[in-house]
Amino acid sequence: MAPEPLQLTVHGIAPPDLSDPAQAAPQRTRNGRLKMLLVLLACAAPVIASYFTYFVIRPEGRTNFGTLMLPTRALPDLALRTLGGEPVAARSLHGQWLLVAVGPSTCATACQKQLFMQRQLREMLGREKDRLDKVWLVTDEGAIDPLLLASLQAAPEVIALRAGRDVVHGWLEPAAADASVDPQLHLYIVDPMGELMMRMPAEPDPSRVKRDLGRLLRASSSWDNAGR
Numbered sequence: 001m002a003p004e005p006l007q008l009t010v011h012g013i014a015p016p017d018l019s020d021p022a023q024a025a026p027q028r029t030r031n032g033r034l035k036m037l038l039v040l041l042a043c044a045a046p047v048i049a050s051y052f053t054y055f056v057i058r059p060e061g062r063t064n065f066g067t068l069m070l071p072t073r074a075l076p077d078l079a080l081r082t083l084g085g086e087p088v089a090a091r092s093l094h095g096q097w098l099l100v101a102v103g104p105s106t107c108a109t110a111c112q113k114q115l116f117m118q119r120q121l122r123e124m125l126g127r128e129k130d131r132l133d134k135v136w137l138v139t140d141e142g143a144i145d146p147l148l149l150a151s152l153q154a155a156p157e158v159i160a161l162r163a164g165r166d167v168v169h170g171w172l173e174p175a176a177a178d179a180s181v182d183p184q185l186h187l188y189i190v191d192p193m194g195e196l197m198m199r200m201p202a203e204p205d206p207s208r209v210k211r212d213l214g215r216l217l218r219a220s221s222s223w224d225n226a227g228r
Helices: 023-054 109-124 128-130 146-153 166-174 206-219
Strands: 067-074 081-082 095-104 131-136 158-163 188-190 195-199
Touching: 067 206, 095 109, 095 166, 109 131, 109 146, 109 206, 128 131, 128 206, 131 166, 166 195, 188 206
Parallel strands: 095 131, 131 158
Antiparallel strands: 067 195, 081 158, 095 188, 188 195
16 A cells, blocks of 8 residues: 655644733733723613613603702711711711711700601601611710610611711811801711712701602612612
């Protein structure tokens, strides 16, 4: 039998990477940052879409009772503490809509009215109420009246936390240097991302506050669930 001719197969080989590692590293860093930005945008898209729908694409004649905080203000590091003095990370408040009241430990009549309205507004939300937490930022180190403390701890409990007065007021009303707006007279709405986004008027109409809260909860229903 005649010998078969020898067959050779040539395989393509990728050329060696001769690029300078010192130049490639910044490019990889830029690519990584771009990918991270795209992921963050994808995560934030539902939030942006719901806010855009609520605040921009809305039926004629709809008005907000509360004052929109534009731009929204991220929850800062308030050095929060429980009434017993245990530190609490501000970020732990993320993940839930918050209805925030502010006041000193003495909590006079105006403060007690705010806390009472907090409770009533949450109950008025019906099946959506578990998506809203009540927060009271106590702006001094005084003792809380035992009767008031007992009412705060009744279910559903108010999240009572101590924080420095100047830092709290600077977050809530940074432009109110002339003290024309007293944060102690208002209720504030913070979204689950930790963004302060609405201030209710002093002496508000509960039904109109409830309407604003209801609209916000409906607009965010696609990306926000009860609990953290």
